[in-house]
Amino acid sequence: GGKRQIERQFSTRREAEKWLTSQKAALQRGEHIDPRDNHRLFEQVAEAWQATWLDLEPKTRAGYQAILRRHVLPRWSGVRIGAVTPEAIQEWVNELAADRQPNTVRRIYSVLRAVLKVAVERRYLLANPCDAVRLPRAAAVATGQRVILTASEVAVLADAITPRYRVLIYTAAYTGMRAGELGALRRRDVDLLHGSLNVERALKDVGGKLIFGPTKTAKARRVGVPQFLVDMLGEHLAALDGGPDALVFTSPDGGPLRHHNMYLRHFKPAVRAALPPEKHGLRFHDLRHTCASLLIAAGAHPKAIQEHLGHKDIQTTFNVYGHLLPSAQEALAAALDSIFDGEQADNVQALPVRVKASQTGKHAL
Numbered sequence: 001g002g003k004r005q006i007e008r009q010f011s012t013r014r015e016a017e018k019w020l021t022s023q024k025a026a027l028q029r030g031e032h033i034d035p036r037d038n039h040r041l042f043e044q045v046a047e048a049w050q051a052t053w054l055d056l057e058p059k060t061r062a063g064y065q066a067i068l069r070r071h072v073l074p075r076w077s078g079v080r081i082g083a084v085t086p087e088a089i090q091e092w093v094n095e096l097a098a099d100r101q102p103n104t105v106r107r108i109y110s111v112l113r114a115v116l117k118v119a120v121e122r123r124y125l126l127a128n129p130c131d132a133v134r135l136p137r138a139a140a141v142a143t144g145q146r147v148i149l150t151a152s153e154v155a156v157l158a159d160a161i162t163p164r165y166r167v168l169i170y171t172a173a174y175t176g177m178r179a180g181e182l183g184a185l186r187r188r189d190v191d192l193l194h195g196s197l198n199v200e201r202a203l204k205d206v207g208g209k210l211i212f213g214p215t216k217t218a219k220a221r222r223v224g225v226p227q228f229l230v231d232m233l234g235e236h237l238a239a240l241d242g243g244p245d246a247l248v249f250t251s252p253d254g255g256p257l258r259h260h261n262m263y264l265r266h267f268k269p270a271v272r273a274a275l276p277p278e279k280h281g282l283r284f285h286d287l288r289h290t291c292a293s294l295l296i297a298a299g300a301h302p303k304a305i306q307e308h309l310g311h312k313d314i315q316t317t318f319n320v321y322g323h324l325l326p327s328a329q330e331a332l333a334a335a336l337d338s339i340f341d342g343e344q345a346d347n348v349q350a351l352p353v354r355v356k357a358s359q360t361g362k363h364a365l
Helices: 013-029 042-050 058-076 086-098 102-121 139-144 151-160 163-175 179-184 227-238 259-274 286-297 302-309 314-359
Strands: 196-199 202-206 209-213 221-224
Touching: 042 058, 042 102, 058 102, 058 202, 058 209, 086 102, 151 163, 151 259, 151 286, 163 179, 163 227, 163 259, 163 286, 179 202, 179 259, 202 259, 221 302, 286 302, 286 314, 302 314
Parallel strands: none
Antiparallel strands: 196 221, 202 209
């Protein structure tokens, strides 16, 4: 409601007038921050941020809460929002980076940044102090962790794993579906006639509780399936009990697939038994990278790869797989060369063919 009065003490009249002039100028520019808002505590703003989580996935929500509880609030909870300076944040980031992977530091920092973004939106701060903070470089670490299999190595791994998961390995490597999407796949999603899978949900483990929700990008997609895999899925489904809603891939007791258990008990032992030592670091998600690699080797267009993998946009595809694309670009250059050579050879015959086509009343190509 009414007007709020702010009292400040100054040692000289000149200082008081100078402060008053600066406040009036800030008001005219729309840059005025009420000093009492500037004194709000960080945890109050963190609560305001949590109130904006209306559409967040349960797994994302749980992840944010864990980062707030373990890393962010222990450092900033009793601090005034105006005292969260770029210098203080940089010092904190440097401490985190001393004994954590760059990607972990970035995830923790992103939560702090999101809280301070709310402070800016609500006019508690004029600008986000995170804008002046430098982070450890992350891309090189992430790329170096990837292990990519050849088609024959996929076959060897699939034959080595517990038989009930053989088709799961092939489906992951040739459709590029995420682990959660494979866990949520139902019989009705498998179109054997048209050779495609409908991907519209994902199974997620949130604190030990399995939840079915939307895919990572919240978009449904159809994924084309090669004929050999259509045949495998047909045999696999024929052995399944249940109706159209029955899950395609299940745990040994027939319930939803607990990915973590399958990974430790079946996937990693098969990796160690079947693959050469340099590929023992293979993670299940690397089968998705393997799919992209197979598509690139087959000359697939980046746009087709984006749609097949369900990336939000083409930039993601280039960011994740750009390092694999140069060989494909060389192949395209060679293909363009052969088209040019063929065109030169065809030019001699091209004119009579077109004339003849127009004389017969047909459209020339």
